[in-house]
Amino acid sequence: MRYSSLALLRGALTSHRHWQPAWTSPEPRPAYDVVIVGAGGHGLATAYYLAKNHGVTSVAVIERGWLGGGNTGRNTTVLRSNYLFRESARIYDFSLKLYEGLSRELNFNIMLSQRGHVMLAHSRHDLESMSRWVNTMHMHGIDAALLNREEVGARAPALDLSPRARLPVLGGFLQPRAGTARHDAVAWGYARAASRLGVDIIQECEVTGFVRNGAGVTGVETTRGRIGAERVAIAAAGHSSVLAQLAGFRLPVTSYALQAMVTEPLKPRLDTVVISPGTGVYVSQSDKGEMVIGGSLDLFASYAQRGSFAVMQSVIAGTLAMFPSFSRLRLMRQWAGIVDVVHDSSPIIGPTPIPGLYINCGWGTGGFKAIPAGGWTLAHVLATGRNHEFAEAFQLERFTSGRFVDEAAAAGIAH
């Protein structure tokens, strides 16, 4: 069924009895052409583009919890494509362009809000490097502008712009097309559209091992039995290296907790996303009015989706250094997700050393913005056997060849 104002009107006239579940919950079949491990945004988008772009509909997405319950449903929803290297700019801007048409494509309102993303400059050195960054983005054909202090203030009036500020603001750097989208809606929209095209989404089903035929993989062992597959893809973010170990290879991925928090809601106060490279803290305001706050990683390997008090305290201190008036707000919720960090802060999308087994991981702290492109490019290699051109630079073998795409500076927060 299509969602539309007419469907809403019909619902209003019939006590909303005609709505159907957004996706089906079938029993797993004995075998599929493709099995995807992980129903986060990347796994679900991969399933959708397999069916939509390549006509591959014998696909199961296997999720050990509930769909979107991993990092996709825990992130701070920032979308941007202000990366430094051509390879990254290309894939992240492709993703942003897909996001721009996604509500219409999926017939699901993902609440895209292109309110802009401002990175603050706290020193002359910051301004120098930002002007280089802006020029690089222009060379990639991506929107970007340098702002002076008054222009930053006009976009974020609650910022402390006084010379007494702990980190004085000299100006900033804006990507106007950047912004936010509703994270759950992205997962739900892809799930609904994939399910409509024939994909099976199987929740509460953990992958516990891989079925091997000699060197290759021919299926997965799960808590609901064995499921055969011609090709298997892992899209499990912070649990990628656990799954790789089950399959018998090592990944250069370290799993850390990354936390976020929201305050009580208030009236519209901040109409852009603001990040301070000095504190690593970034803030935006949700459509409900909450201040959504994120910061640096808990820098010790962990699988606990909580985050430590010390990092929470330093994130709040950084927030108050930027926005002193927020000290009156109550914090409502705090949580964490387990992110998959690699040395060059760039993703891995493509085949693994095990024939028949593919992977999409390494997005670390910044893979929400990449969900459409991550799904698109993984679907491409699964369907055709060839890497998508946008994923060519992001192969696992770069960790042996040394051809890194080192985006540590542009990845947004410290890792």
Ligand SMILES: Cc1cc2nc3c(=O)[nH]c(=O)nc-3n(C[C@H](O)[C@H](O)[C@H](O)COP(=O)(O)OP(=O)(O)OC[C@H]3O[C@@H](n4cnc5c(N)ncnc54)[C@H](O)[C@@H]3O)c2cc1C
């Ligand atoms: C606090 C926080 C803030 C963030 N902020 C941003 C941001 O503002 N912008 C941005 O672009 N990115 C951000 N990110 C990063 C972004 O959330 C992730 O990169 C992205 O959501 C990863 O999506 P995914 O589909 O790969 O993983 P996930 O959404 O984590 O999905 C992986 C799924 O795999 C499942 N799984 C794991 N093991 C198994 C198994 N054995 N069997 C079956 N299923 C399994 C998990 O249950 C999970 O549902 C943030 C992350 C966090 C934690």
